[in-house]
Amino acid sequence: MPRRSRDDNATTASAAPARGRTSASPAVAARAAALRRTIEEHNERYYVDDAPTIPDAEYDALFRELQALEAENPSLITPDSPTQRVGGARRTDFAPVRHVVPMLSIRTESDTSAAAAEKFDARVRRDLGVPADGAPVEYAVEYKFDGLAISLRYEAGRLAVAATRGDGEVGEDVTPNIETIRAIPRRLRGSKIPPVLEVRGEVYMTRRDFDALNARQQAAGLKPFISSKCVPATYCRAFSSASSVWNASFWKPSRSG
Secondary structure, eight states, X not given: OOOOGGGSOTXXXXXXXXXXXXXXXXXXXXXXXXXXXXXXXXXXXXXXXSOOOSOHHHHHHHHHHHHHHHHHOGGGOOTTOGGGSOSOOOOTTSOEEEOSSOOOOOOOXXXXXXXXXXXXXXXXXXXXXOOTTSSOOOOOOOOOOOSEEEEEEEETTEEEEEEEOTTSSEEEBOHHHHTTOTTSOSBOOSXXXXXXXXXXXXXXXXXXXXXXHHHHHHHTTOOOOSSTTHHHHHHHTOSSOOTTTOOOEEEOOOOOO
């Protein structure tokens, strides 16, 4: 299941109202306002409460509708619109961790047609200053894991802080729970370990482990999780260790070149 675009809003550029364009009709403005309220409600359920109530595809449809309305009517764009920021909010019951470098998200591309791929390539060339008739651009393609974005900061080879993305600028200190994940080393090994190293990746759950967990939930008379993404968010942000309840994995992007 692809990650929701709610987590992929950081690259959405804000737009200034276009000159000479008439303001949006009352009906369009009302629809945009309603979409903003609805999306923010789902953002809170998804990021803060870890209890989403609609499927990813339904959320993405709402988000794309708002994007389209704002693109056609720039005067509707507000600084606090969901399209203008990362969707996550930091819970205040965790110690805050300010990211040295903001944790932004990738841009969601839902159109998988050949025409969309050509537009993507054209946008990349434009951003890189590569002419359309220039040398081909080489792309590295990897699977996109759906889980909880985590920043791991190692100091002198030891895990010092593990933090969630939060709002992109300030996250939550979840070090104790992250230390229970066996896939994440507490101490780095090697002879060329830098004094400070920050690793960013995704805490996720495999489908097999997710199905097994939900089977245990149902057997115990508990509500099953709606998606595998909810599990890392729930247990990594819990106040007591739940390592015996679930099996987590950690993935970080590989480095090419």
